[in-house]
Amino acid sequence: MMVRTPWLVAVSLILAGHASVLPAQETSNQAEAAAQLSAESVAKSIGRAEAARYQAAELRVEWLETGSLIEQARKEAGLGHYEKAMALADKARQQGELAVEQYEREAEAWQQRVVR
Amino acid sequence: MASKIKVKVKLKGDVAEVKSLMLHPMETGARKDPDTGATIPAHHITELTFSNNGKTVMTVHCSTAVSRDPYFSFSFSGAKAGDTLAVRWVDNTGESDTVETVLG
């Protein structure tokens, strides 16, 4: 009865990993590109993230951290840390998109889990 | 609410089984306010006394390691219906609370 379920943890980790864009994954090419980032392009990314978040929020399926990621992105952008701000905004946008995908998938998938 | 101490006594022969629960934050002084980050000062009951018809039947000395909304139970002999059991605590800020109950 009291069986540990590593799969629960494993699934969470996989999903958490899938949904994150880790700065460590950035290559030197990206670093070069980052040097060319402007306040304008960062603002655009933040705008896209905000739009994705909004779409998820409208469906009432927004993820927990998306809003604070955008907030952090704005803060970093304000400090001129464009690379950091971009990574945060992209992560937030991805979260917004994944939440909407999750919602669409669940439109039918939930039926499979009903106890019958 | 009047007193923030609740006490329940069961008489079994001349033995009184006493259970008592009181509302108190029992702050350790190590906790931080999650909003402001400021340390919440220690605020805890230091001494709790139970006396039956004026005679002390239990004194409890507490540290901050006593849980929030403290609970204590004990038993004493020589009790009878009609006795008055008084419970009183004082805390490190000098606040106190007291309640009396008649054994039934």
Place this chain on the structure above:
Amino acid sequence: MQLSRRLFVRGSIALAALWAMPRALLAGAWPDKAFASSAASEAMTELFGADQATDSSAISLTAPEIAENGAVVPITVETTLENVQSVSIVVEKNPRPLAVSFEIPPGTLPDVACRIKMGQTSQVMAVVKTDSGLFSAAKEVKVTIGGCGG
């Protein structure tokens, strides 16, 4: 009573003879030094004048094996020892190990329960003082952190 305690607090070496006396019981006041001690043995010495207690099977200490919640750990201590003067609960790994001390006058039964906080997995010791010395029983209580409920 208050006076003898004050004298003691001043720490006069001339009063070293008093060291062995249980100050808390002597004074009947809140044993601040014992409660402030950061080591179990120090707290014991402050409270009882000795840091050693004899293991006793006459003490029954009920505490959970795994605490459901470190903030509320129910503890019960009962003993068949006679002439009990106090029952104290010491949590070795708490920042201040002495958690609570019950002073038991004649006529009150040595059967007490309370709920305490534990910061981490630790030995929990019940120390019973009788007219013939200090006795103890101990048990490890595991404290786990995290999850949804905790």
Place this chain on the structure above:
Amino acid sequence: MHRLALACLAVALSVTARADPEQDREAFRAYFLQRFPDVPVAEYVNGIYAIDDKARAQWQEIEAFPPYEFAVEQGEALFGQPFANGRGYADCFENGGIGVRQHFPRFDLERGEVVTLELALNLCRMDNGESPYPYESDDLIALSAYMAWTSRGETIDVKVPDDPRALAAYEDGKRFYYSKRGQLNFACSDCHVTSAGSWVRADHLSASLGHPSHFPVYRSKLGEMISLHSRFYGCIRDVRARPLDEQSEEYRNLEYFLTYMSNGLEVNGPGARK
């Protein structure tokens, strides 16, 4: 022709799948009874303590003198205080509000929505010219605790009236319950049906059967009383989704579905939890 028959069959199937709360309830209950054959059905109202012996002993120590008694006392005092217009809570409920917890949440045909006990209390206040309580208010939770207390031992009896709106609300709660959400991609049912009895980090997962029977609860961790919707809020946050507000339509519908699943069990609120 063949295709048409299949389509008809599909429609017929989806209608039966959607339209029978009672069938859902029987299946839900049977699932847990089969999963934990040693646990008597009446025990499920004790949540995790129905299936975890060690935690149960500690919970019983707390129940020996539970801190929620202060909330019950506070709730009773508030319940008896008349409004400015001289009327009181007792005037808003059947049987003067005593022993009625088991009928909540109910589908209000006039309002066309699910009315939980907390919402009913606030509607009562507003109907009598008082301002509603914020849903996290201690006073509102105390009132709810008192009303649960007076209903202890009553059998949970939530009804889905024969009205498409009521059925839709029930169905919406059911969909919410079984839908994955949040970054961790969990549905309520993933933890509290499929994995009930298993561990998540340091916690043992409770069974959903009986979940709503004991609210509001005193949370030792917080040192305060919380509502069922505050627990929903916590669970949703734990799967890393942004929680919805207490008494949102979604949470009310979820409570409706979840409580219907526990029909036949006893009200035993308020409760004590870690």
